[in-house]
Amino acid sequence: xxxxxxxxxxxxxxxxxxxxxxxxxxxxxxxxxxxxxxxxxxxxxxxxxxxxxxxxxxxxxxxxxxxxxxxxxxxxxxxxxxxxxxxxxxxxxxxxxxxxxxxxxxxxxxxxxxxxxxxxxxxxxxxxxxxxxxxxxxxxxxxxxxxxxxxxxxxxxxxxxxxxxxxxxxxxxxxxxxxxxxxxxxxxxxxxxxxxxxxxxxxxxxxxxxxxxxxxxxxxxxxxxxxxxxxxxxxxxxxxxxxxxxxxxxxxx
Amino acid sequence: xxxxxxxxxxxxxxxxxxxxxxxxxxxxxxxxxxxxxxxxxxxxxxxxxxxxxxxxxxxxxxxxxxxxxxxxxxxxxxxxxxxxxxxxxxxxxxxxxxxxxxxxxxxxxxxxxxxxxxxxxxxxxxxxxxxxxxxxxxxxxxxxxxxxxxxxxxxxxxxxxxxxxxxxxxxxxxxxxxxxxxxxxxxxxxxxxxxxxxxxxxxxxxxxxxxxxxxxxxxxxxxxxxxxxxx
Numbered sequence: 001x002x003x004x005x006x007x008x009x010x011x012x013x014x015x016x017x018x019x020x021x022x023x024x025x026x027x028x029x030x031x032x033x034x035x036x037x038x039x040x041x042x043x044x045x046x047x048x049x050x051x052x053x054x055x056x057x058x059x060x061x062x063x064x065x066x067x068x069x070x071x072x073x074x075x076x077x078x079x080x081x082x083x084x085x086x087x088x089x090x091x092x093x094x095x096x097x098x099x100x101x102x103x104x105x106x107x108x109x110x111x112x113x114x115x116x117x118x119x120x121x122x123x124x125x126x127x128x129x130x131x132x133x134x135x136x137x138x139x140x141x142x143x144x145x146x147x148x149x150x151x152x153x154x155x156x157x158x159x160x161x162x163x164x165x166x167x168x169x170x171x172x173x174x175x176x177x178x179x180x181x182x183x184x185x186x187x188x189x190x191x192x193x194x195x196x197x198x199x200x201x202x203x204x205x206x207x208x209x210x211x212x213x214x215x216x217x218x219x220x221x222x223x224x225x226x227x228x229x230x231x232x233x234x235x236x237x238x239x240x241x242x243x244x245x246x247x248x249x250x251x252x253x
Numbered sequence: 254x255x256x257x258x259x260x261x262x263x264x265x266x267x268x269x270x271x272x273x274x275x276x277x278x279x280x281x282x283x284x285x286x287x288x289x290x291x292x293x294x295x296x297x298x299x300x301x302x303x304x305x306x307x308x309x310x311x312x313x314x315x316x317x318x319x320x321x322x323x324x325x326x327x328x329x330x331x332x333x334x335x336x337x338x339x340x341x342x343x344x345x346x347x348x349x350x351x352x353x354x355x356x357x358x359x360x361x362x363x364x365x366x367x368x369x370x371x372x373x374x375x376x377x378x379x380x381x382x383x384x385x386x387x388x389x390x391x392x393x394x395x396x397x398x399x400x401x402x403x404x405x406x407x408x409x410x411x412x413x414x415x416x417x418x419x420x421x422x423x424x425x426x427x428x429x430x431x432x433x434x435x436x437x438x439x440x441x442x443x444x445x446x447x448x449x450x451x452x453x454x455x456x457x458x459x460x461x462x463x464x465x466x467x468x469x470x471x472x473x474x475x476x477x478x479x480x481x482x483x484x
Binding site: 024027028031035038044054055058060061065068070075084136142143217247 | 275281285288289292293296304305310314315333334335338339341342343345346424425426439442472476477478
């Protein structure tokens with residue numbers, strides 16, 4: 001009688017066959033070896049490979065985020081009764097430090113791929129149509145609040161300064177050395193605001209007076225406060241304060 | 254359809270003697286998915302708890318009422334950003350593994366041996382009595398008993414829900430419909446957390462059964478072949 005090794009590759013519907021002990025061990029060894037692709041995940045256990053691999057993973061997620069972003073799809077807006085009271089709108093610890101903005105002298109410095117670079121006053125931004133919206137602010141930590149934000153659409157401001165429509169990014173610099181960047185699709189989104197009001201009052205210092213970003217389609221750390229510089233650019237030279245420490249860049253909600 | 258029995262014969266001086274039976278119980282795709290999933294689930298839970306540590310609460314931020322302080326030693330990533338990197342990397346492996354598994358089960362027909370259906374309902378109570386009240390074991394006729402099928406079916410449903418709730422948290426605006434079904438962003442986060450504990454409960458029960466059923470049973474998830482099956 002010839003021992004037959006079952007073809008375990010095919011499927012579970014194997015006909016009765018007879019094999020000897022030695023052959024059985026051989027089959028088992030071969031089957032075990034077929035699991036070796038799982039060992040590839042062990043690369044994450046090697047310290048020198050871990051960081052680049054996780055960076056790739058985060059980059060892949062960001063790529064997927066950018067693809068999932070729909071320009072015409074709006075973030076939910078809420079009734080006034082759903083608003084989190086302003087005094088319960090959380091602040092980061094370092095927002096208690098005064099970044100030293102002198103409101104009377106404040107201007108927004110515009111540079112990069114724009115037709116009209118230079119200094120823009122708050123009055124020029126406030127002269128643009130005002131949008132007020134009750135939207136959800138989601139922190140990367142996991143909490144969320146509903147806030148009321150008012151300001152000019154960033155897209156209107158980009159028109160005002162003659163931003164190059166083929167540019168891919170907007171970067172902002174802040175009085176407290178914070179910095180952030182946005183993809184152009186998000187910058188042009190109708191709910192993305194140059195925000196100078198919260199709860200219908202001018203921004204208080206803790207919330208980024210006189211100007212902050214309000215981007216309801218993005219995570220909290222994208223909503224830069226104390227904005228002083230805005231640059232339209234083809235190449236992203238400054239990514240973002242938290243991004244440079246390892247957080248996601250796109251982080252669209 | 255359970256694996257078919259195979260006789261193992263030891264040849265002894267031209268004479269043959271049956272010494273053992275073995276069953277090819279776990280096809281390769283199932284085994285690959287099982288171990289990939291074991292690793293990615295481990296990472297997802299560990300990094301998820303790291304993310305949870307950043308805001309261990311499901312109520313308002315102000316005033317913050319913490320639910321539990323999860324020790325840093327039992328979390329992956331070291332800090333919130335690290336936890337997110339692991340979570341956002343392995344979620345793709347976790348999802349891909351789940352899709353390959355579901356696809357394989359569906360197209361191979363293998364799902365018939367693990368899917369809990371109405372026919373399995375009568376078998377549940379005798380099995381519960383056996384496991385928890387130490388009553389007599391009902392006769393074993395197939396690879397998985399009713400309670401096992403129940404567990405394996407439930408955990409797949411939980412796996413799908415873990416992905417859906419996760420997507421609702423990750424993209425509450427782009428997947429606004431999904432977030433709405435979960436009761437909003439806030440609730441989705443709570444569901445995601447509860448589903449994780451339900452899956453961990455499965456893992457605990459699963460590991461207990463693996464220990465109780467011994468070596469041959471464990472080896473079958475590695476090689477596919479189960480020696481001396483009970484059925």
